[in-house]
Amino acid sequence: MVCFGIVRTAFGYLLLDRDGLAAIRDRAEGQIAWSKRPANDFRKFALARAAPWRLARVLDRLPAPCVYYNVGHSNLTDRVLSALTVAGVPIHVLIHDVIPLEYPEFQRPGTVAPFREKMKRVQKRADRVIFNSEDTQRRATAVMSQWGTPPPGIVAHLGTMMPRPDPSGLPENLPPRRPYFVTVGTIEPRKNHAFLLDIWDRLGPDAPPLLICGARGWNNEAVFSRLDALDPDGPVREIPNLTDAALAALVANAVGALFPSLAEGFGLPPLEAVMLGTRVLCNDLDVFHEFLGDMPVYAAVSDHYQWDRVIKAWASEAGQQAVLDGFAAPTWDAHFNTVLSLRD
Secondary structure: OOOOEEEEEOOEEEEEOHHHHHHHHHHHOOOOOOOOOHHHHHHHOOOEEEOHHHHHHHHOOOOOOOOEEEOOOOOOOHHHHHHHHHOOOOEEEEEOOOHHHHOHHHOOOOOHHHHHHHHHHHHHHOOEEEEOOHHHHHHHHHHHOOOOOOOOEEEOOOOOOOOOOOHHHOOOOOOOOOOOEEEEOOEOHHHOHHHHHHHHHHHOOOOOOEEEEOOEOOOOHHHHHHHHOOOOOOOEEEEOOOOHHHHHHHHHOOOEEEEOOOOOOOOHHHHHHHHOOOOEEEOOOHHHHHHHOOOOEEOOOOOHHHHHHHHHHHHHOOOOOOOOOOOOOOOHHHHHHHHHOOOO
């Protein structure tokens, strides 16, 4: 299959062919080192380039017929979408979630209005919309219906790859010797880390270890203050900047993975935990049911008693019980078979 990539830079747009995209991929994955100025690598492998107001020149290099796929909520601008429409290129947009419009209080200042405008452009200009979950489809369609008829859409679950645990990259004293719990995700309000800190406060100094794995995000100063005040010898530890392999090793050996998220578009960390054979306790969200079925224990975050009860029970068992067999995670083959079936 012939494929191209359009890259937006500070000076305009670049067009990369398959070889150029492969070269950038190899650098992004660390197989080849970037030059001192990574922007030079993009220009080096560009098949064509144009100033912002001459994007049509780049699009003229594309073969006909072709289809444009936008998969990251970026470049959903009037300039790009209008140029594609004029060039007769069908526009397919992957929507990951509409959480910024449903929970604006969780977002960075100044990000909600631009996101709303992006979704309005998708509603107006996209020929088709790809959703990462049925839950996202329901929510995004409800949002776009406020502005008119939404474009036709289809659900294509994101593919997953089996995590490969490697404990060699773990910091000293990890994993804990006692049965421990993990939670994985950026430390931002939507992930609801405050809920877990409250539980561990109730459990007291004899609580099992809780490893909070993820980078610090935004709008979460109260939680950051609580993390800064943690006793270094206490049961709760903040573990940032782990490699994927080291993080997988922690998750694979945990007695349970905890996800009290208030909203998700997909929910990769609990999915990966189940794939690693680790038990999951999570908030009772529709999207978790969609992907994980009966694998987790579901408990609404309003049910403090159930969360306390399950955590105490799992921590007291002599060994970890693996999740049920027979779980089939979404695959990338299935995802692309669905997405590419829309080309016609």
